[in-house]
Amino acid sequence: MSEPRALVEHFFRHEFGRLVAVLTRSLGVRRLELAEDVVQAALTQALQTWSRRGVPEDAAGWLYRTARNLAIDALRREQIHAKALPHLAEVGDGEGESLPPETHFADEIGDEPLRLLFVCCHEEVPAESRVAIALRMLCGFGTAEIARALLTTEVNVQKRIERARDRLRELEVDFDTPDAAQLRARLDAVLAVVYLLFSQGCYATHGDMPIRRDLCDEARRLARMLAAHPVGDVPVVHALLALMCFHAARFDARVALDGAIVLLEEQDRSAWNWNDVREGMAWLARSAAGDQLTRYHLEAGIAWEHCRAASFADTDWRRIAELYDALDRIAPSPLYSLNRAVAEAYLHGPQAGLDRLAAVPLESVPARYPGWHAVIGEFHFRLGQHAPAASAWQEALRLTAARADQEFLRRRIAACRPDGGEPRVGGTFE
């Protein structure tokens, strides 16, 4: 027996997404479920076979051929193969069989996942279903994994996916239909899904992992795929990519060895990933083409300001405040107000920050968002008002489910006690 080979990370998951997309092309969107079942069966067969005789050289090609044959079998049983069968049969047949997958399915792989992403973001599919089905079909996440990522139950995830599938079937969406104009019209919805994936990964509000790298990586993978296609090669996509790269650059520095969150102020800037920063800069430069100014542009600009500063003290808070003001004009959100208040505090002191937050109309206050209370606590603490600081942090602690945040808040609350030791400097909940 030859030396067994290991699979690259996430191979099964990424192949799942790729194969579902490719098979859906042949089977039609209304048979999305069949495509999913067939790919699942192909992976199972791979596991059973590769566990006995090792992973083949052309693992992706092996999976594809297995899935395709299973699909043909399934169609034969259904006797509905008349239309789809010739298409399935011709692909990858004959002499091309032994070529690496990149060569022999070159036509297919390039566009299919992207096409499926746009199908998943059909305007008739409920918004909450879009993310769930994209994670399932394109990223190959299991139901339990999606439930954890989206902070909901498995039953809910299942329902959302079924709703999306049913809707797409009813609409008789054809995989080929979206033309360039329709794709452009749906681009905003697609970007919203990618952005949600990324922020869900970045600010994991749950469990043990402060950053769910998988989600962030998937979001970037999808966005890069978009940017490589004529429809997605536009400034707004470049801006989103820049934004994600600048945030990703700081991932490693944001989490301490013990899993606790390290605030921007205390991060070791040499631990930032400068390759990500450079990639972000390249996207940012490209995003400046044209006259469109989106929230992604502004958020990328803010993230860039943080990356650009040589030290925390060098941060250009005036520029950041301006960018938040601009954001508040085009996409008002209490979270922007919160971050704007933080910038204000760095410019004019913690009382100025508190005043800004006090000016937010009561009905817009995100009272259930732990970060809101955490920042209020920080402002009070810096003003030496330990009692209100402790009670704001208690409220934040009550609302947060992420272990790293809980640990952080407990330390801050302890610092409010008279014997709390060195009052550590805090920072933004950036």
Place this chain on the structure above:
Amino acid sequence: MPKYLLLFRDSTESRAKPSPEEMQALQTAWYAWMQKYSSAIVGGDGLKPSGRVIKAGVVTDGPYVEAKEVIASFSMIQAENLAAAVAIARDCPGQYTGKFAHTIEIRELGGYA
């Protein structure tokens, strides 16, 4: 050295489908198993799900319909004795996790070696 056939029987009950990531974790564990016992493993393969069953001259599709478990794969190993073969089989991944549980049957080859 005697040879042994390991027959892996998978349950046909429809349980929660393992996610691709879970499958890959299992594949990684199998990779480690194959490396650890590379000198003992002679060969093996997985089996496609569909085949035929001939019984009393009657050919039917099979084996899936009535069986609770089907043979999904096999390995051929060589070991000093049955106890050593059992030890290798016991070290196979995935035996204790509900989603992937399988039965392993260990049989010595008749052979003439």
